[in-house]
Amino acid sequence: MKIYLAGPLFTAAELAFNKNLATSLSxxxxxxxxxxxxxxGERKALSILRSLLEAIELCDVVIANMDGPDPDSG
Known part of the structure; x- marks a missing residue:
């Protein structure tokens, strides 16, 4: 199954959790x-957004880690 794994990116602990979960799923x-x-890299925000939306479209499921005080403080 193709999985898009979304999660917080604000701290080293969050990044590590995401990576560990991705490894377990893999x-x-x-x-x-x-x-x-x-x-x-040097890409603009719109280019990044388009590539992420394309990745979502190619996946069978999205897993979103919504653990925190609100969905997105950023």
């Missing part, structure tokens, strides 16, 4: 897209 046989592993 080891279970899933194809995981983890946005934090995509290099934004």
């Amino acid at each position: 080891e279970a046989g899933h194809d995981v897209f983890l946005p934090q592993e995509q290099s934004s």
